[in-house]
Amino acid sequence: MSDPRPVIAALRDGRGLDGPGAALIAQGLADGSVSDAQAGAFAMAVLTRGTGEEGRIALTRAMRDSGHVMRWDLPGPIVDKHSTGGVGDTVSLILAPLLAARGVYVPMISGRGLGHTGGTLDKLEAIPGYLCDQPEKEFRRIVEDVGCAIVAASADFAPADRRLYAIRDESGTVESIDLITASILSKKLAAGLDALVLDVKAGSGAFLKGQDSARQLARALVQTANGAGCRTSALITDMDQPLARSAGNALEVAEAIRVLKGEAGALRDLTLMLGAECLRLAGRDQDGRDQDGRALEILADTLDSGEAAARFAAMVAAQGGPRDLLERPEAHLAVAPVIRPVPAPAGPGRGAGRAAVAGIDVTALGHVVVALGGGRVRAGDRIDHRVGLDRIARLGEEVGPDAPLAMVHAADEPAAATAIAAVQAAYGFGEAAPSGPLVRERIAQ
Incomplete structure (x- = not known):
């Protein structure tokens, strides 16, 4: 067996990492020949x-x-598309069938909720019967027949990352841009992609809240993915407010269905922008005339025509869900037993109790959903797909007696009362603050 210690020493001494050294470490992580102590030392050196x-x-x-x-x-x-995670980010459920309707194949391997952010798989499992764990043969069949599938990663994909991910958590090395980049991309590129678009969030609800940090990660991801042979670009997108009007698994599925049926808003707008970027990378942005604008127009027409909705319905049915989900979502998506409005808190200078939203702690809203039972505090926690927030007020909007900050969907009255207080604390009020652009920056090779 080759010895990983010289590789670790070279990194420690600032001599970098070469291809043979990386292969030795990755294979050793996968087969166990690299010990936990060596893996921890490697992660710390990186x-x-x-x-x-x-x-x-x-x-x-x-x-x-x-x-x-x-x-x-x-x-x-x-x-495929990958998001670094936010609140109310249900783009994947709309984007995958939208691209499939344009002749692009989307084998989307997704994850579960992490921290205050929701997971695509958790949202889809709010649909009765939907199976995220698919054998590869069935995964291939669905992608070939429907054009898209959204599944969980099998144990066969990037096993080195699974081991290193746990080591990073235990060794205090989670923040490494190099390790974050390799972790995200190793799983995505194992799906055999021709092109990948990255949605890197920045703002109060993002893991990397500052624009500079988000830009650093976006550049590392784009450079690395292109260097590994996959055409890739990134959009740095706004997370100073939830992307959708809802946060919580069944509630977000219901909102995605409404967008597929034509509802306007930020969720639709960002989905179209990310979709246009996907078409550009895939070489499917049509006749070269004003390419980005043309792609947006094509995708908007595809969404409005119902073609994307039909693909979503076909994907859900192919993965075990109800065939009439789009026609009767209320019959299939569970509803919380307690639904209560969140009144804007009283304060000085607010005529008739009205005020404009000047700031939102989006991370705090994400934690409200987790506390209601819509996310996990520990791996293995059971999720209540019914709970969450909807009708979430956005920056610059006026709230008051007839316009609550949000509606809380809870399992019981005590949970609802706790959530109401937490949502109120997450909002700031003052002069109407205009929303920033949905896409702050584009990063390409």
């Missing part, structure tokens, strides 16, 4: 000294190749 760009690309490739890598033979490009 955190303190960095891998360099070439080393980060080598590590990403090696972690991708530590397990099964899919290969496709389809009559169209293979594309």
Whole structure:
């Protein structure tokens, strides 16, 4: 067996990471020949000294190749989108079928909720019968037949990352940009993608709240993915307010269905922008005339025509869900037994109890949903898909007696009362603050 210690020492001494060293570490993480102590030392060396760009690309490739890598033979490009996580971010449920309706294949391997952010798989499991765990043969069949599928990663994908992820948590090395990049991309690239669009959040509800931090991660992701052979770009998008009007699993599915049926708003707008970026990378932005604008127009027409909704319905049915979900969502999505408005708190200078929303602690709103039971405090916690928030007030909007901050959906009255107080504390009031742009910046190679 090759010895990982010289690789770790080279990193520790600032000499970087090369391809053979990355392969040795990744394979050792996957097969257990690298010990926990060595894995922790490796992670700490990366955190303190960095891998360099070439080393980060080598590590990403090696972690991708530590397990099964899919290969496709389809009559169209293979594309996916990854978000770094936010509140009310239900883009994936709309974007995957929307792209599929334009001849783009989307084998989307997604995750569960992390911290204050919701997980795509948790949302989809609010749909009765929907199976996120699909054997590869069935996953391939659904992608080939429908054009898209949203599934959980199998144990065969990037096993080195699964081991290193746990080590990073235990060794205090979670914040490493190099390790974050390799972790995200090794799993995504194992799906055999031709192109990938990254949605990197910035703002009060993002993991990386500052624009500079988000830009640093976006650049690392884009450089690394392109270096590993996958056409990639990133949009840095706003998370100073929830993307959707709802936060919570069944509530977000219901909102995604409304957007698929034509509802306007920020969720639709960002989905179209990310979709246009996907089409551009996939070479499907049509005739080259005003390409980004043309792609937006095409995707908006596809959404309005009902083609994307039909693909979503087909995907849900193919993965075990009800065939009439779009026609009768209220018959299938569970409803919380207690639904209460969140009144704007009283304060000086507010005529007739009215005030404009000047700021939102979006992370706090995410924690409200978790506390209601809509997310996990510990791995393995059971999720209550019914609970959450909807009709969430946005920046600049006026709230008052007839316009609450949100509606709380709770399992019981005490939980609702606690959530109401927490939502009130998450809002600031003053002069109407205009919303910033949904897309703050585009990062490309």
